[in-house]
Amino acid sequence: MDELPRSYLRWVNQYRPGKPVDEIKRIYGLSDAVRLCSNENPWPLPEEVIQAILKASGEVQRYPDPEAYLLKRALSKHLGVSPAEVVVGGGTEGVLCTLFQALVEVGDRVVIPQPTYPVYALSVAAAGGECDFVPLLEDFSLPIDRIVSNCGERTKAVVICNPNNPTGNIVERQDLLNLAVRLEERKTLLVVDEAYAEYVSDPRYLCGVELFRQLSNVVILRTFSKIYGLAGLRIGYAIAPKPIAEAFGKVRRVFSVNAIGQAAAIAALGCQDHISSIRDRTILERDRMHRVLCNMGVRVHNTHANFLLISLTRANDVYEALLAKGVIVRNGEDLGLEGTIRVTVGLPEENDRFLKEFDRVLRRLGG
Ligand SMILES: Cc1ncc(COP(=O)(O)O)c(C=O)c1O
Incomplete structure (x- = not known):
């Protein structure tokens, strides 16, 4: 066996x-x-979110909305992007698995700086791809030139985590922009996991949504598991260029985002x-x-x-x-x-x- x-x-x-x-x-x-x-x-959790959870839990005999229509609308309004550019999944891990299934063919490669959140490499492997690992510099900053030089013919994407887990540091605005532009030139996707973005107050931080609006090759991952306090309900989302979001829609699990989670996430977004x-x-x-x-x-x-x-x-x-x-x-x-x-x-x-x-x-x- x-x-x-x-x-x-x-x-x-x-x-x-x-x-x-x-x-x-x-x-x-x-x-x-x-x-x-x-x-x-x-x-x-705020009372509004608890009430939304209670209400939705009384209706679990029914399947959840497979399109997560209301949640996507709420996110698109919150982020200022089109609903067609928003995808949701069972936590960031669910979004990552679907994303790489949509992107990676056997033999394709993804560049991942190390150390970082281990789920990126696992999701690439689950999709049949392989990773090129690039060590962070001693102060945990990104080795931008090495990342770009590690991108070869079969490199589909680079994944970075900003702020990075487990090091806690951020990529500075100019560095992130520089990396994203260089990857755009070679038609490589830059996937930025912003699970902890809401905690950042440093003006040197470039919020991924801004980056997404400027360039065509950027996917931003976010989650309701951290500051929104809904880790147990498994809701993650991404904003992605339309062709990527469409491909995502073809391979995603139809009912992977449960009804209680959808209702709680919508309520939580309203509690800024x-x-x-x-x-x-x-x-x-x-x-x-x-x-x-x-x-x-x-x-x-x-x-x-x-x-x-x-x-x-x-x-x-x-x-x-x-x-x-x-x-x-x-x-x-x-x-x-x-x-x-x-x-x-x-x-x-x-x-x-x-x-x-x-x-x-x-x-x-x-x-
Ligand atoms: C970098 C990073 N991304 C995403 C997540 C959250 O994943 P999920 O949305 O699947 O709960 C974590 C949780 O530890 C994390 O550290």
Whole structure:
């Protein structure tokens, strides 16, 4: 049976997500644990969204709208693009899988800077393509020239994550524009994953929607799993040039975006004041955590998202010791960045618990 799975799946490993709270409670015999490993927004949902979820949950005997008509209209209005340029899917991961199925033929290649979100390479592999990995520079910035020089005859796309997970940095406006223009000249798609865009306040950031309007080769991915607080409902979307969006429509799973998710996402888009307040609260907490961690003498990287990356000589031991105390962070090793842990900015009391346990572990084990 070994030879039956597709041969190119040999070069990828299964995605290792953050650990669920119940699993850690069970393994370590704990009464509670905090989950700071998946960059979710932990704040309560606004009442309008809860009401939309309740209403839609009373109607689940019916299939969802396969076209997600109302959600696409709401997104097109929110982003200022045509509904024909909006596609939706079961989370960003669902959008990525469909996108690459629509783009990639066997033997086609996609360039992906590393380290980044592992799902890009998995989606390319699932579609039968292959990846060319280009390491980020030491300060985690993009090696633009190397990315372009790695694009060959069969390169269909370059995928970048902005802000990048797990490093937290952004690509500066001029660099992003430069990359996009050079790729447009060679008719290569630039896919920009902006899962954390809503957290960015730096004026050097070029919002992908602006880039999309200027060039013909840009696809922007966004999600309702992060600042919108709907990770459990699995809604992601992209804005894409019409020919790409049309091809996407031909291969997508017809009912992959569930009815409760569609209703919740529409309601959440209407709560922009709430989103701004989540952004402000998260940034306040993030900056507080950054300060406290710096005072502990550890190396914390600058971030524009809702997580912090910490470099440690004994990262694996620190990660395990935190798990045993019911603090679930992410081992950077699983994200291609050995010697680091990544911690999500949670609720203030969750962050306090992390900081307290981290300090203790550090005193015991050393950084
Ligand atoms: C870079 C990046 N993109 C997308 C996602 C979200 O994926 P989804 O929309 O499938 O929940 C994540 C979640 O961790 C992420 O880090």
